[in-house]
Amino acid sequence: MRIILYLGKGGVGKTTVAAASALRSADLGYRTLVVSTDIAHSLADSLDVPLGGEPTEVAPNLFAQEINVLDEIRQHWGQMQGYVGGMLRRQGMNKAIAEEMAIIPGMEEVVSLLHINRQAAEGNFDRVIVDAAPTGETIRLLTVPESFQWYMARITGWGDTTMRMAGSLLKRVMPDKDPFVGLDNLVEGVKELQKVLIDPTVTSYRVVLNPEKMVMKEGARAVTYLSLFGYPVDAAVVNRILPGIETDGMGNTSVVAPSQDPYLEHLQQIQARYLGDIERDFYPLPILRSSWYDTEMVGVERLRQLADTLFVDRDPGEIFYVGQAQEIVEEGDDFILRLPLPNVELDKVRLTKRGDELFISIGNFKRELLLPNVLAQRNAGNAIFDNGLLQVRFPPNPAVAPA
Secondary structure, three states: OEEEEEEEOOOOOHHHHHHHHHHHHHHOOOOEEEEEOOOOOOHHHHHOOOOOOOOEEEEOOEEEEEOOHHHHHHHHHHHHHHHHHHHHHHOOOOHHHHHHHOOOOOHHHHHHHHHHHHHHHOOOOOEEEEEEEEHHHHHHHHHHHHHHHHHHHHHHOOOHHHHHHHHHHHHHHOOOOOOOOOHHHHHHHHHHHHHHHOOOOOEEEEEEEOOOHHHHHHHHHHHHHHHHOOOOEEEEEEEEEOOOEEEOOOOOEEEOOOOOOHHHHHHHHHHHHHHHHHHHHOOOOOEEEEEOOOOOOOOHHHHHHHHHHHHOOOOOOOOOOOOOOOEEEEEOOEEEEEEEOOOOOOOOEEEEEEOOEEEEEEOOEEEEEEOOHHHHOOOOOOEEEEOOEEEEEEOOOOOOOOO
16 A cells, blocks of 8 residues: 655646656556645646546546535534534634634644545555645644644543543533544544554655755755655655756756747756756655646646656655654754765765755765754754764753843
8 A cells, every 4th residue: 555645835836746656556556536635726737637525436446525624524523513603602703713723723734634544444445645735734634733732632532531521511511422433533633634644655755846946945944844744755746847957866956958949048058057956965865857748737648748757667666765854863862863975075064954855965965854853942053974874963052140
């Protein structure tokens, strides 16, 4: 069983790449579901077929679905939401606002993930390909299971006497229903979900990019946070590459067939520079590439063409990379950032930190890294490079003496 999530900045082509991956998987004989968790669904437009809240077969072995989050919330949280919403309304709160406030923080994200996990666990499909929401929403979605478990532990962790009193009160208010029914099952489901999300033999995350500065930075930030929470990223996808650009896969790119149009030639030069940055900054992740087509990649045949470009003769269900693209470990009061680097010439490591950006130079090799908040708040200390692994130490900031 494989679950593959495609995420990235809005407008980079996540939906198209996810649909193309699912189509290639189905063509290889795997019963495949491609599902959208984005509130602004566009999967139906990409496949050029109408879709709803249940899986619809759109090609042999290929099923597609746009999750209806509101229906999922009603299924998992309906009774409790109704009770809490009623309490808030009796306190004078507007009905619409009360219904919104009655939903546990993160419930929308949790039910989307639970739905995906259920589809996988029930064995209806060999693979589930996820067209995820834009990066920020997806990172929040993926970090929700941990915060959700904490939140629910505060509820279920009340003392036995308190729980009996609450249960007695709820029985008087709702004598025919028990709003706590299924709560334990929901918490256990989230715990199992967390295990699946970090299991590299089951789940892979792929960041979709365009060769543009802002997109590249957001993609790098996504890899940083996914790595921080232990989510296995196995590839980056660079979409919409202009023709005439060649690369050696180690950050050296050039325009070998300049366009006769000065405007397009200028864009080629810009893309070539950013493609080199992507290959360096996203190392050791493999890079999947697709060209900029002169037509919209809509419908099964166009998506099949895109899949041929992205994967050539490979199966999108493969695990393209095993290991962490970066790792943060504790050593005493220090944090250590461990970063695999290519076979660069061993030289003095030079570090420059500006805000949440860390610039690394080793000989002629340069890399820019976006730091998570836990490291951005500290200064980078010493760094060593050994056996292809850069280790940067972040000691705690010196205490400020009182005035």
